[in-house]
Amino acid sequence: MGDSSDTDLQIINRFYQNEEACIEALIAMKWPTGFVCPRCAYPRCTRLTTRRIPLFECGRCMHQTSPLVGTIFERTHLSLMKWFRALELFLLPDGISAMRLSQVIQVTYKTAWLMLHKIRHTLGESDARVLLSGDVKVNSDQYGRNPSRCQFPHPHATAVVAGCTLTESGEPEQVKIRLLPHKRGDGRRPNRLELDEFITRNVDVRTSAVQSFPLAFRLYTPLRKLVREAWDSLKSTYVALGSKHLQAYLNEFTGRRQLHLAGTKETQQQRLLKLLSMCVSVTAISYHILIARQLNSPLAAAA
Numbered sequence: 001m002g003d004s005s006d007t008d009l010q011i012i013n014r015f016y017q018n019e020e021a022c023i024e025a026l027i028a029m030k031w032p033t034g035f036v037c038p039r040c041a042y043p044r045c046t047r048l049t050t051r052r053i054p055l056f057e058c059g060r061c062m063h064q065t066s067p068l069v070g071t072i073f074e075r076t077h078l079s080l081m082k083w084f085r086a087l088e089l090f091l092l093p094d095g096i097s098a099m100r101l102s103q104v105i106q107v108t109y110k111t112a113w114l115m116l117h118k119i120r121h122t123l124g125e126s127d128a129r130v131l132l133s134g135d136v137k138v139n140s141d142q143y144g145r146n147p148s149r150c151q152f153p154h155p156h157a158t159a160v161v162a163g164c165t166l167t168e169s170g171e172p173e174q175v176k177i178r179l180l181p182h183k184r185g186d187g188r189r190p191n192r193l194e195l196d197e198f199i200t201r202n203v204d205v206r207t208s209a210v211q212s213f214p215l216a217f218r219l220y221t222p223l224r225k226l227v228r229e230a231w232d233s234l235k236s237t238y239v240a241l242g243s244k245h246l247q248a249y250l251n252e253f254t255g256r257r258q259l260h261l262a263g264t265k266e267t268q269q270q271r272l273l274k275l276l277s278m279c280v281s282v283t284a285i286s287y288h289i290l291i292a293r294q295l296n297s298p299l300a301a302a303a
């Protein structure tokens with residue numbers, strides 16, 4: 001590998017040094033209290049180890065299942081070592097581009113691109129399952145616009161609704177940024193109706209005190225800063241992103257931020273395990289569904 005000088009990429013899997021360790025970690029994540037037959041819930045099985053990934057045969061109904069079924073690793077032809085490495089690199093502060101990942105783990109660009117999108121999809125699905133709850137702030141904002149350079153037009157800025165819960169010190173905790181791709185161009189922002197729609201879909205209104213900020217000059221500043229941070233972070237890794245997959249990249253940013261929130265108290269392995277637990281509970285998005293999302297930009301446009 002030509003990356004030996006790049007210290008960021010040196011965080012080698014210290015915990016999962018071979019394929020077996022990765023498989024065992026996955027099995028433990030999939031069945032934390034031991035095997036349970038997905039068909040009849042019987043708790044005993046025979047482990048068949050003739051294949052690369054072990055199969056588990058239920059002791060009652062004889063149903064055979066793999067620990068990869070129903071995870072983003074299902075039907076993968078890659079080693080789990082490569083997947084674990086990709087997950088680790090995805091957790092770098094600004095993530096990793098498909099080009100870079102393909103070089104580091106020695107797969108094709110297309111494979112790396114698809115792996116990263118599967119991980120992004122996992123974060124998006126996991127995020128969608130948790131509503132914002134508590135003290136919630138919601139901004140009508142724009143992604144891709146630098147507020148300190150107001151005199152310049154931002155033709156590619158896109159309207160976003162951003163919402164967050166707050167820590168005790170008033171900093172954004174759980175964050176969601178939702179793109180309104182049809183509102184592209186300078187000055188186009190979500191209206192009150194779109195803010196309300198965001199709240200209906202993303203906030204547990206029964207348990208929350210929600211404050212909306214519909215006016216451009218009076219946004220909730222810590223949340224506005226975060227949308228700006230998302231832009232800076234995604235720009236630094238992916239350079240230019242088309243609108244087709246931009247929502248997935250925004251999910252990546254907020255999801256990774258969430259995984260890093262526990263800060264220095266949490267180890268790299270704990271973060272990896274959290275991400276892994278999402279990966280075993282979300283079924284992979286297929287390549288065909290991924291590229292069919294919208295037809296307005298080519299595959300390579302999203303690095």
Ligand SMILES: [Zn+2]
Pocket residue numbers: 037038039040041042058059060061062063
């Ligand atoms: Zn069974």
